[in-house]
Amino acid sequence: MAASTDPRVLVINSGSSSLKFQLLAPADGTVEATGIVERVGQGQGNAAIEAGERESSFEGPVPDHKEAMKIVERLFGEVGLSLSDDRIRAVGHRVVQGGARYSNPVLIDEQVRWDIHDLGKLAPLHNYAAVDGIDGAQALLPDVPHVAVFDTAFFTALPEAAANYALNREIAKQYRVRRYGAHGTSHQFVSQAVSSHLASQGRDVSDLRQVVMHLGNGASASAVRGGEAVETSMGLTPLEGLVMGTRTGDIDPTIYIHLHRQAGFGPEEIDDILNKRSGMMGMCGMNDFRDITAAVEAGDEAATLAMDVYVHRLRKYLGSYSFVLGSLDVIAFTAGIGENVPMVREKLLTGLERFGIELDLEANAARSKEMRVISTPESEVTVMIVPTDEELSIARQASEVARQLAG
Missing domain, CATH: 3.30.420.40 (ATPase, nucleotide binding domain)
Structure with missing residues (x-):
């Protein structure tokens, strides 16, 4: 069947105590599976997945994001899916803070991983969790490209007058204090959708x-x-x-x-x-x-x-x-x-x-x-x-x- 060969992307959103995931077709947005692992690192956790009319859930310890990814793999199997499916052509990781450097999505290598961790100084609740989620996902899908998509990317090209605070220049430079923004993925998606809609008219x-x-x-x-x-x-x-x-x-x-x-x-x-x-x-x-x-x-x-x-x-x-x-x-x-x-x-x-x-x-x-x-x-x-x-x-x-x- 044609659907069996359509590319899929696994999207991972690692929060400080959660891991959200979605398997979807980038071509038309069809969602094949969606779910969440909650209370990561907080003792007893829980997780759930929906895949069409099929559902499954989990309750038990979730000590870290690596274990959370193993639970995701288990839930996939319980609804008849597999993370080994060759239709999964990429894993997209939402990363909140990309600093001034990352204005586009990038393949995650050791340097990118290190940078994301280092930028945790600016977003400690989010970036450290993102690194943990990346590690867990790469352990399960080592042969698939893992891509970081930064929530700040859309705002890296802000005019300097908008990006800079009236803070002591040397202090701002040393401690990387500037306007980075957030929700950039959403703002970019929506603004492009508006433009496309109006252009079609x-x-x-x-x-x-x-x-x-x-x-x-x-x-x-x-x-x-x-x-x-x-x-x-x-x-x-x-x-x-x-x-x-x-x-x-x-x-x-x-x-x-x-x-x-x-x-x-x-x-x-x-x-x-x-x-x-x-x-x-x-x-x-x-x-x-x-x-x-x-x-x-x-x-x-x-x-x-x-x-x-x-x-x-x-x-x-x-x-x-x-x-x-x-x-x-x-x-x-x-x-x-x-x-x-x-x-x-x-x-x-x-x-x-x-x-x-x-x-x-x-x-x-x-x-x-x-x-x-x-x-x-x-x-x-x-x-x-x-x-x-x-x-x-x-x-x-x-x-x-x-x-x-x-x-």
């Missing part, structure tokens, strides 16, 4: 000016002109920028010092407060927007204030990025909140008609998993919802590297 997209809003539990915005990122909201780390599920986003840096001096909090506790105990969770005790919107509709004061703070920050970024771009053609929403919470989009865009933004309220409220326009025909700025697919983007980039290697 006859629009000139050579200088298309977009603001992409990736709104999930982690959230970021980017300004994209002619396919190139010119600004992004996350900085040295994912803490900067928009209000998020548990992160503060932009905050006065001296608050760190204030909390240390006045409350006696140490660096680790302050880091925990800003990254895990703030944002929407810190303001209203919830970070699931289904609960938050229900609470807002019920008149809950804390939830209403949290929503107002969240939307206010979005407006600040939308306005500033419009000026950075010089004009605005498209606003694209993606990720869990961006795609599925009409209230956020409505609160953000209502009242901006004088800026050429007219939201179609009926289209905005409609439920769909498809890419779609939710602005009125009269709107000068096109507003779109574009479902992101980071795994497909990683698979396609990894597949291209493998194809080039094969000649």
